[in-house]
Amino acid sequence: MARIALKVDVDTLRGTRQGVPRLLQLLGRRSLHATFLFSLGPDHTGWALKRVFRPGFLSKVSRTSVTQHYGYKTLMYGVLLPGPDIGRKAAADMRATRDAGHECGIHTWDHVWWQDEVRTRDAAWTRAEMRKSHDRYQDVFGVAPATHGAAGWQMNATAFEQIDDWGMAYASDGRGTAPHRLNINGRTLQHVQMPTTLPTLDELIGQHGVMETNVARSVLKLTEPDRDQVYTLHAELEGGLLAPAFEALLDGWRAQGHELVTMAGLYRHIDPATLPVRPLTWGTLPGRSGELITAS
DSSP: OOEEEEEEEEOSHHIIIIIHHHHHHHHHTTTOOOEEEEEOSBOOGGGGGGGGGSTTHHHHHHHHTHHHHHOHHHHHBTTTBOOOBHHHHSHHHHHHHHHTTOEEEEEESSHHHHHHHGGGOOHHHHHHHHHHHHHHHHHHHSSOOSOBOOGGGOOOHHHHHHHHHHTOSEEOOSEESSOBEEEETTEEOSSEEOOBOSOOHHHHTTSTTOOTTTHHHHHHHHTOSSOOEEEEEETTTTTTTTHHHHHHHHHHHHHTTOEEEOHHHHHTTOOGGGSOEEEOEEEOOTTOOSOEEEEO
């Protein structure tokens, strides 16, 4: 029996306040748990509009109805409206996730700022941003976070080293095919990377005849083989208009005989000493604009 880890990226205030509660209800009805990774600082979603000149960005926006999923107000944060502090305004929603038995961790401090800047920033900038998210997480939950999953699958060498310095045993910061450890600056890091192995719904919708009504079937075809997977969903999507597709996925995975687990649940079945060591690499994926962390 294969395991599928459910990893929820929570990018925005809307996702935290509206998408997360819906996902808690949806998962609760099936007695399932997931790993929720929270954006803990300001919501500057509107800053993403500067990506308009990035190859593939306009295509992705046109395929996935960004305004319907995120709402006009969210798209104005940082442009015409000040960016609200998610960790201050939605701390109760975050704690409700923990109280429902789900694993919680860090996504980022400022999602758009991190996603667009981290690849080229120095160690001081990187550690400062990560320290803010770590401090706020402890303010919200009263304990240190157990795991991390990078915004937009964007990292740099210092960011990976910081995860080791925090003492985290595992994280999910990139895309790939299987768990591994990283070699950074000639040193093999201790923590295990469990990359997202399956495409996200927004990467599939609008391509090759895939629509919201049949996207679940496309993912289920990829999980027919009996192998462990990591699936990344977004509170703004699967906790919103794509909730029916996500429910079809959950029921389909159970019908295939898979066990649905948190990242911690998947990590319990991994022996770090046996994993391959990979270099830090970048690549592109169908349906997603720009480069991101990848591993073969």
